[in-house]
Amino acid sequence: MAETLLEVxxxxxxxxxxxKDWITAVSGVSFQVRAGEIVGLVGESGCGKSVTSLSVMRLHSKDTTRISGDIVLGGKHVLDLSDKEMQSMRGNDVSMIFQEPMSALDPIMRIGDQLAEAITLHTDLSKDEVHKRSVAMLKSVGIPEPEMTLKNYPHELSGGMCQRVMIAMAMSCEPKLLIADEPTTALDVTIQAQILALMEQIRRERNTGILLITHDLGVVAEICSRVIVMYAGHVVEEAPVDELFKHPQHPYTQGLIASVPRLGRRVHRLPSIPGSVPDLAAMPDGCRFAPRCKYAQEECRATDPALVKIADDHTCSCLFSEKEREEMLAHE
Amino acid sequence: MSNVKSEPLLSVRHVSKRFPVGKSFFGRANKFVHAVNDVSFDVMPGETFSIVGESGCGKSTTSRLINRLIDPNEGEVYFDGQEISKLPAKEFRPLRAKMQMVFQDPYGSLNPRMKVQDIIAEPLLVHTNLSAGERLKRAQELLGVVGLSPTHGERYPHEFSGGQRQRIGIARALSVNPKLIIADEPVSALDVSIQAQVLNLLRDLQEEYDLTYLFISHDLAVVEMISDVVAVMYLGHIVEIAPNEELYGHPSHPYTQALLSAVPVPDPDVKKEHILLQGDLPSPTNIPAGCPFHTRCPLATEKCKTETPKPHTVGERHTVTCHYPEKTV
Structure with missing residues (x-):
């Protein structure tokens, strides 16, 4: 089995x-990312997927955040590191790309200077070498005229180009793990296809592990090998991509997959999940999905189900198996 | 689709809109964003007509030209048989009751300082002579119609989730019994499970009130679910118009083909061959000569660079604006 890059x-x-009040955004989340795989972290807005990734990067403000548990990144316990040690981890071991490429870049700095900043911070290359590395990086992400682009400001580039620059910057110190937080959500579909192809190429050529955070199940099916589904701050299901789409076990995953309109399969009405995501400050007792779940029983409202292994690499957090649920529904 | 009559409810004829940008030394605009170029289409009563395209293709501008939030530079718009693009504002105003709008951003399109029942009743205040009590009654009725509780009327928009706010926006549009609802990206700000609820609601309302929808979206899968006829826009031009099954089954324009192939399908078994388009969208201030798509088209020839293609009819209500409508990518 490939090397484990990240273990949460x-x-x-x-x-x-x-x-004095603390709100729990994410609780009891565990997962791994190995070298050369793309792991999808999916869920709707507010489910805690971005909070999880920012916790791994330690990008939350210390004064207002409490993080517990263990995050092992490249053999080091991230939560025990000093700020300085963490600084050197970012870029070298793990880097991140964000949703809004336009606003993640500094608008008053030339692309070349921004790229050089990242490279000089983490390596001790000379000015010439930094320039060469920048040009090579831009070329590798498919920017047609890298020398020209280095002199541009972000507003002179399109959204797709900015995201390529972000990826170039993230990959410039050859991190083993890349965290991509909704990297294509702000982009048009034809540009999204280009960026996804680029990420797949990076994985293939450099054996990079990628944690892809997205709400788009289409993107997940397209490039991920394993999927983690989150709901209201909990992981509810984890499985290889084929298994998850063919045999989703958690009622939330089932509802989510069914509610996505799918090209080439026209339906008159879409199955939908009733209600909406619970408020973080007022989480229901027991299973957090119970208020929206058509199978919910008395027990579900009392016991918070743990994530249990139901097959070799398939885990799910529901008190009942699919068969039991169907029987209960038929019984009612 | 239920009762398609022969006369279109809405007919857009050769409409163009340019926005001035940049000024010369003497303060006259010397550059223009060509947002919409020579756009024509018909919307039949009772159907859902969708316009799809990527950001900046002019789909929202087109919808705004129809309800006169902006005025076109050229062309005509016929609504219910009447030319409306040059009507004086005063004569146009009553027509707005017949064409209502649902906006993309459910957070920005509701006044945060108004109670929900007042928001929903506001169009009635403008367009009808109903008394305050009657308006309130109608607002509460509409809350029920869109799946909220009449008691919600006393609350303010911030107390609702995104999906619920979009329902409020829909109730407001319905308040004056419009014939046409222009929905500009009504579900793109919503999560998938909520998106499905709102799409189903739009479907139900259409059947119940015999509504005609002009649906603007960038999401091809959503459009496939809701539409009867689809127009694809690129750089301010309509490149293809076709009935739903026809467009998704036999896309004829190379851009439509590329667009459809780029949509990720939530099924790992479907391994699609993507047509990866090269490069980015050209700037709308400087639209390429000839066919606007030739800079990115895998089939482009010399002819495409110089000659602007005309719409070819290739089937019932199916037109393609391409020199080579029979070729596929």
């Missing part, structure tokens, strides 16, 4: 609200 164990992230 029992991660809980809380944010301060008011003077």
């Amino acid at each position: 164990k029992d991660l809980t992230t809380q944010f301060k609200r008011g003077k």
Whole structure:
């Protein structure tokens, strides 16, 4: 089995609200990312997928955030590192690309200077070498005229080009792990296809592990090998991509997959999940999906189900198996 | 699709819109964004007509030209048989009751300082002579129609989730019994499970109130689910118009083909061959000569660079603006 790049164990992230109040955004999240695989972290807005990734990068403000659990990145326990040690991890071991390429770049700095900044911070290359590396990086992400682009400002580039620059910057110190937070959400479909192809190429050529955070199940099916589904701050299901789409086990995953309109399969009405995501400050007792779940029983409202292994690499957090649920529904 | 009559409810004829940008030394505009160029289409009563395209293709501008939020530079718009693009504002105003709009951003399109029942009743205040009590009654009725509780009327928009706010926006549009609803990206700000709820609601309302929709979206899968006829736009031009099955089954324009192939399908078994388009969208201030798509088209020839293609009819309500409508990528 490939080397494990990132291991998150029992991660809980809380944010301060008011003077003494803490809100739990993510709790009990565990997963791994190995070299050369693309892992999808999916869920709807507010499910905690971005909070999880920012916790791994330690990008939350210390004063207002409490993180517990264990995050092992490249053999080091991230939560025990000093700020300086963490700084050198970012870029070298792990880097991140964001949703809004336009706003993630500094608008008053030339592309070349921004790229050089990242490279000089993490290596001790000379000015000439930094320039060469920048040109090579831009070329590798498919920017047609790298020398020209280095002199441009972000506003002179299109969204797709900016995202390529972001990827070039993230890959410039050859991190083993890349975290991509909704990298294509702000882009048009034809440009999205280009960026996804680029990420797949990076994985193939450099054996990079990629944690892809997205709400788009189409993107997941397209390039991920394994998928983690989150709902209201919990992981509810994890499985290889084929298994997840063919035999989703958690009622939320099933509902989510069914509610996506699918090209080439025209339906008159879409199956939908009733209700909406619960408020972080007022999480229901028991299973967090119970209020929206058509199978929910008394037990579901009392017991919060743990994530259990149901097959070799398939875990799911529901008190009942699919068969039991169908029987209960038929019985009612 | 239920009762398609022969006369179109809305007919757009050769409409163009340019926005001035940049000024010369004497303060006259010398550059223009060509947002919409020579766009024509018909919307039949009771159908859902969709316009799809990527950002900046002019789909939203087109919808705004129809309800006169902006005025076209050229061309005519016929609504219910009447030419409306040059009507004085005063004569146009009552027509707005017949064409209502649902906006993309459910957070930005509701006044945060108004109660929900007042938001929904506001079009009634403008367009009808109903008394305050009657308006309130109608607003509460509409809340029920869109799947909210009449007691929600006392609340303010911030107390609702995105999906619920979009329902409020739809209730407001319905308040004056419009014939046409222009929905500009009504579900793109919503999560998938909520998106499905709103799409189903739009479907149900159409059947119940005999509505005609002009649906603007960038999401091809959503458009496939909801539309009867689809127009694809690129750089302010309509490149293809076709009935739903026809467009998704036999896309004829190279851009439509590329666009469809780029949509990720949520099924790992479907390994699609993507047509990866080279490069980016050209700037709308400087639209390429000839066919606007020739700079990125894998089939482009010399003819495409110089000659602007005309719409070819290739089937029932199916037109393609391409020199080589029979070729595929």
